[in-house]
Amino acid sequence: xxxxxxxxxxxxxxxxxxxxxxxxxxxxxxxLKLTYPETLDRIKEEFQFLQTQYHSLKMECxxxxxxxxxxxxxxxxxxxxxxxxxxxxxxxxxxAKRLNVICAQLIPFLSQEVRHIHTVMHINTxxxxxxxxxxxxxxxxxxxxxxxxxxxxxxxxxxxxxAAYGAGLHLVxxxxxxxxxxxxxxxxxxxxxxxEGWGSDRGKVNRKRARGNAYSFHVSADGQMQPVPFPxxxxxxxxxxxxxxxxxxxxxxxxxCAVTISTSTRHVYxxxxxxxxxxxxxxxxxxxxMAQLDCLNRDNYIRSCKLLPDxxxxxxxxxxxxxxxxxxxxxxxxxxxELTSSAPACYALAxxxxxxxxxxxxxxxxxxxxxxxxQTLVRQFQGHTDGASCIDISNDGxxxxxxxxxxxxxxxxxREGRQxxxxxxxxxxFSLGYCPTGEWxxxxxxxxxxxVLHVSKPDKYQLHLHESCVLSLKFAYCGKWFVSTGKxxxxxxxRTPYGSSIFQSKxxxxxxxxxxxxDDQFIVTGSGDKKATVYEVIY
Numbered sequence: 001x002x003x004x005x006x007x008x009x010x011x012x013x014x015x016x017x018x019x020x021x022x023x024x025x026x027x028x029x030x031x032l033k034l035t036y037p038e039t040l041d042r043i044k045e046e047f048q049f050l051q052t053q054y055h056s057l058k059m060e061c062x063x064x065x066x067x068x069x070x071x072x073x074x075x076x077x078x079x080x081x082x083x084x085x086x087x088x089x090x091x092x093x094x095x096a097k098r099l100n101v102i103c104a105q106l107i108p109f110l111s112q113e114v115r116h117i118h119t120v121m122h123i124n125t126x127x128x129x130x131x132x133x134x135x136x137x138x139x140x141x142x143x144x145x146x147x148x149x150x151x152x153x154x155x156x157x158x159x160x161x162x163a164a165y166g167a168g169l170h171l172v173x174x175x176x177x178x179x180x181x182x183x184x185x186x187x188x189x190x191x192x193x194x195x196e197g198w199g200s201d202r203g204k205v206n207r208k209r210a211r212g213n214a215y216s217f218h219v220s221a222d223g224q225m226q227p228v229p230f231p232x233x234x235x236x237x238x239x240x241x242x243x244x245x246x247x248x249x250x251x252x253x254x255x256x257c258a259v260t261i262s263t264s265t266r267h268v269y270x271x272x273x274x275x276x277x278x279x280x281x282x283x284x285x286x287x288x289x290m291a292q293l294d295c296l297n298r299d300n301y302i303r304s305c306k307l308l309p310d311x312x313x314x315x316x317x318x319x320x321x322x323x324x325x326x327x328x329x330x331x332x333x334x335x336x337x338e339l340t341s342s343a344p345a346c347y348a349l350a351x352x353x354x355x356x357x358x359x360x361x362x363x364x365x366x367x368x369x370x371x372x373x374x375q376t377l378v379r380q381f382q383g384h385t386d387g388a389s390c391i392d393i394s395n396d397g398x399x400x401x402x403x404x405x406x407x408x409x410x411x412x413x414x415r416e417g418r419q420x421x422x423x424x425x426x427x428x429x430f431s432l433g434y435c436p437t438g439e440w441x442x443x444x445x446x447x448x449x450x451x452v453l454h455v456s457k458p459d460k461y462q463l464h465l466h467e468s469c470v471l472s473l474k475f476a477y478c479g480k481w482f483v484s485t486g487k488x489x490x491x492x493x494x495r496t497p498y499g500s501s502i503f504q505s506k507x508x509x510x511x512x513x514x515x516x517x518x519d520d521q522f523i524v525t526g527s528g529d530k531k532a533t534v535y536e537v538i539y
Contacts, residue, residue: 076225087448087467215465216499221458228461234500239478241493241537243503244523248534250279250287256526257318258305258513265517268524269314270532271295271302276316276326278333281522281534293333296320304349306358309518313372317346317360325375337375341368347389352414353397361388367402367412381412383419390444390473392434401441403429409443411455423453431472437479440497444470444484452497463499465492472513476520483523485511491525491535507533 034042214227235242254272261268266282274296277289293314295302300319307314314326314333323339323346343362350359357378358370365384370377384404391402399420400412405428411421423443431444441453450463450470468487475482481502483493487510493502509529516523523535 090467217462219460219462228498230500234495235502239480241502241539244505244535244537246533247536248281248287250532252277252530252532254530255528256532258302259524259526259532260305260307260515261517261522261524262307262311263309263518265522269305270526271305273301274298276302276305291333293326295324303347306349306351308355315349315358317349319345323360339370339375347387348391350391350393353395359391359400361391361402363387365404379417383410389430390432392432394434395436401432401434403432403443431470433473433475433482435475435479435496436477442473442482444473450484461497461499465501466490474514474516476516477518478520483514485514485525
């Protein structure tokens with residue numbers, strides 16, 4: 001505790017002493033006798049030395065703590081980078097396989113000379129310089145407008161264009177017959193990667209836990225990410241499902257971009273190219289559509305359809321400037337009104353809790369507010385600088401949440417008609433949902449992440465189970481869980497808000513849309529392989 005190797009202070013003669021006394025003091029050594037003031041001075045000196053040493057050690061500890069925090073931050077950052085690179089590698093591999101399928105379908109229709117050139121090129125190199133620079137650059141070879149109004153899933157991703165909205169047919173030679181074109185598009189839209197355990201409800205989740213890989217992270221206000229320790233009752237308790245069982249397959253015949261289920265859970269509505277089909281799911285067995293509602297133009301896709309709670313009115317929007325309002329109460333469903341805006345397409349719809357107002361997300365970024373009773377345009381919310389892709393409304397009808405291709409999520413005050421909040425991201429927003437019972441907003445992104453934001457606090461959760469863009473998202477009406485679907489063919493069910501995985505289901509193609517029945521007993525999905533799937537939720 002005391003300093004080492006310090007020489008003792010020489011004994012000083014008291015003031016006023018004689019020179020003889022001083023000489024005597026310098027003579028033979030005698031016992032050291034200090035006065036009280038001298039002793040106190042020595043103690044004070046020792047204390048000051050120890051205090052200096054303590055401050056020095058304290059500064060060293062603080063420096064080490066800072067370095068530790070920095071190392072932890074770098075570790076999380078490098079972990080995220082490696083995870084993102086791994087996902088990107090899988091993406092590029094799957095894109096290459098799908099392009100290979102298309103090439104294999106196209107080659108038989110090429111001339112012998114071109115086919116010979118292709119064979120020589122294939123022998124010389126298996127990866128072209130173009131592919132090394134940008135595997136997706138081939139998209140620029142197609143003429144403008146080849147994809148019509150692109151869905152959010154395109155975003156520079158060729159696989160998204162074909163798998164999500166059947167655009168693969170635009171990539172096939174016009175000389176191909178119908179069956180060959182269908183085969184090419186089907187091969188393009190389906191994943192050729194098969195992973196062990198994906199068929200089970202929690203196969204991948206269990207493998208992640210066994211490897212110690214977290215998929216849910218809490219992000220604090222300062223950006224620090226920490227894996228979430230799930231509570232013991234994360235997958236237990238009333239209102240938390242155990243799994244979902246597929247009970248119906250509805251063969252729509254076209255890519256299903258929009259689905260909704262009636263309040264009575266008897267009817268399902270599927271939107272595809274140019275029409276909405278109505279299905280009765282109240283009885284088991286194979287299904288055929290009980291009605292077909294021709295909407296928009298025949299070649300334009302339905303992007304959203306919303307059913308009013310009484311089941312008598314259906315609102316349909318899509319790749320057209322017009323919304324169709326259908327009267328379902330008549331013996332033969334008919335269009336009773338059309339709402340026309342200046343935007344060339346509607347990407348999403350929402351209905352106010354009192355069923356008096358409809359909100360449409362437009363491709364020009366505006367949010368149009370419609371009076372359903374008078375069938376008039378009330379106002380427009382302007383703020384998104386690119387297409388508004390998704391929308392949800394709070395249960396009390398006072399706030400509207402919208403996501404856009406401009407990488408932002410915005411909150412609007414419906415009473416005052418102004419923007420309240422804006423959340424900026426580094427990825428395009430493809431889907432979102434507002435929790436009916438809490439202050440949580442779930443956002444599905446092009447980057448494959450699902451983020452769950454607290455609407456009044458800066459913290460959030462980030463979920464990493466999807467391997468590609470998240471195309472749709474829906475909260476259960478109890479608010480305790482929600483589902484998301486993606487281009488990776490997955491339906492994921494998550495616990496609110498921290499994202500514990502409840503169950504997974506893998507379909508045969510990209511899952512573009514989803515809906516949950518008001519009693520939380522059924523889930524409906526629409527997919528790129530021209531069908532909708534109905535699941536029964538098992539508790």
